[in-house]
Amino acid sequence: MASRDAGPILGLDHITLVVEALDEAVAAYETLFAQGCGGRGAAEGLDWARFGLANTALVLVAPRGEAGAVARHVAHRPDGAPAALGALAFATAAPDGAARLMERRGLPAAGPALPWLGRQATPLLPDAARGLHLLLTPPGPATASATRLDHAVIRSGDPERTIALLAGRLGLELRLDRSNPAWGQRLLFFRCGELVVEVSHELAGGITDAPDSLWGLTWRVADVGATHARLAAAGVPVSPLRVGRKPGTRLFTIRDHAAAVPTAFIGA
Structure with a gap:
């Protein structure tokens, strides 16, 4: 997951997804990814299951x-929500040095490094990260998988401040900034290693002080038609295939089978 970009962030090591019933969620994602769970464990205040992807x-x-210290950072979800994306964990070769750099840039650590997934993870202060829960961690093990993350979506009420967070503090490269009244959105795309962090802002809502939120995930596969057929045959509620905005791509969405997180698959 090495990045070509300058700065301490190598890529997105992992994303946490907070669920109520772990066994059911594991079974659902084993079906979605057509691969088994790579490992399970426990930390203070939570149980976890990891899917290694490309x-x-x-x-x-x-x-x-x-909730223990780790759970407060990786298992955050809005009150009353049965499931939600919890945290983004960024890979860095030197977490201590990266944390010092983040502090100089106005994004301090929320506390000391914590044991998480067999490594140490440094949580960053959500109040300085537009309400997002972010971690710095050494890179995890590489995994051979047919599925990779194409992009993760953040919803923002103030995209200029989100640019300051992602580009100015974390050092991610802003590749594209596009507003389209027909879509009703301003979309920003930041390169993060081998994937993209997308920021979506609703134009009709104007600029607000609301915190940012992790919203959805789009997974990339080599043959999206075959994946669509496989999931439909397995009884997964999928939308019809449609042409993607990027030339040469098609995509479909998942309905009610991904722990209530907006989920899509994209590919040729």
Whole structure:
């Protein structure tokens, strides 16, 4: 997941997805990815299951009992939400040095490094990250997988401040900034290693002080038609295939089979 960009961030090591029933979520994602869960474990206040993918990992986390320090950072979800994307964990070769750099840029650590997934992870202060839960961690193990993350979507009420966070503090490269009244959105695309972090802003809503939120995931596969047919045959509720905005691509969405997280698959 090495990045060509300058700066301490090598890529997106993993994303956490907070769920209520871990076994059910594991079974659902084993079907979606056509691969088994790569490992399971527990931390203070949660159980977890990790899916290693071609350029990142998806870690399902199920809170239990009183939340420990790790759970407060990786298992955050809005009150009343049965499931939600919890945190983005960025890979860096030198987490301590990266944390010091982030602090100089106005994005301090929320506390000391914590044991997480067999490594140390440094949580960054959500109040300085537009409400997002972000971690710095050494890169995890590489995984051979037919699925890779194409992009993760953040919803923002103030895209200029989100640019300051992602580009100015984290050092991600802003590749494209496009507003389209027909879509009703301003979309920004940041390169993060071998994937993209997309920021979506609703034009009709104007600029607000609301915190940013992790919203959805789009997974890339080599043969999206075959994946669509496989999932439909398995009883997964999928939308019809449609032509993507990027030339030469098609995509479909998943309905109610991805722990309530907006999910799409894209490919040729």
